Amino acid sequence: MPLMNVFHDGDGFPRIVLADPSGSSAEVLLYGGQVVSWKNERREELLFMSSKAIWKPPKAIRGGLPVFFPQFGNLGTSERNGFARNRFWTIDSDPSPLPPSNNHSSVDLLLKSTDEDLKIWPRSEVRVEGLETLDYLDNLMRRERFTEQADAITFDGEVDRIYLSSPQKIAIIDHEKKRTFVLRKDGMPDAGMWNPWDKRAKTVPDLGYEDYKTMLCVDSAVTETPIVLKPLEEWKGYQELSTVSSSYCSGQLDPRKVLYGF
Structure with missing residues (x-):
């Protein structure tokens, strides 16, 4: 059966580990809602993570699958690539249902606007x-x-x-x-x-x-x-x-x- 574990890694980040029986896995940080690892059945890492990535808020983490929101680059009035990648997300306790499957694990994350966000946009x-x-x-x-x-x-x-x-x-x-x-x-x-x-x-x-x-x-x-x-x-x-x-x-x-x- 698919597995999901949540723990704090060595850098203090809440980290979600998703795994399925085939041996493939993914790791997602609540910081930025960012996928920082994706391994196939042979345990080969499929995502790039910078060897010099800064794992400390409020810096963005270079590599993986970041979320750029509400803008990409400088194309908007917010900070470069938006603020979503620099905020802590939460796990959705009532996620939308997915089609039945015995081989897939998933997690739904939420990011809610703060008063500071609303001042920006x-x-x-x-x-x-x-x-x-x-x-x-x-x-x-x-x-x-x-x-x-x-x-x-x-x-x-x-x-x-x-x-x-x-x-x-x-x-x-x-x-x-x-x-x-x-x-x-x-x-x-x-x-x-x-x-x-x-x-x-x-x-x-x-x-x-x-x-x-x-x-x-x-x-x-x-x-x-x-x-x-x-x-x-x-x-x-x-x-x-x-x-x-x-x-x-x-x-x-x-x-x-x-x-x-x-």
Whole structure:
């Protein structure tokens, strides 16, 4: 039968050893969720580990199978290759079931966000729905017109757009806070969206350098077709902002119910 043992190695790392009757095995560290050994039936090591690897937090361990998350290399706002490889993971006490097998051993690991993580990327938990497939004017591209291709809008850089002929309901879903802001409007067909991100935030005199991490501007607007009133005519614009307790990650909130009522 497959075996799984957990022990602290000579470097003080909690280490999981998986083995099966054929003689093959794998070793996984809770630090970084990193596979540091994989041996076949002949006990041959299949993974490279640097002879000079630094086995001491907060350094990453060179070799094996590291987890790069939430970014690869410098392609993002987090530290190089992300922070997941520098954190201690936990063993999932209620893992997803696998197909029955007499020859395979497995372990499920979990990494949960900390308050420090959320300071780095709180907008990763925010998405805007209700604007998909719409045309928008991109103020970062001299108001060039584009069509929104994403099913939901998420944020990893500066955004300054005007969405045209937008619906009367727009949902701003905050997974981390487990709530949704619902913007209802009438008489204002367009919608603006703005987040300056890090570089632009430093050029705005009355905005803190780190404020962009905790803000998102979504507002009602009339931009494409100005309102023209004749004598004695009137125009009414209406906007309502409300919140709904929700957890989209767990399926408790279906955005379609908020936006379209079904």
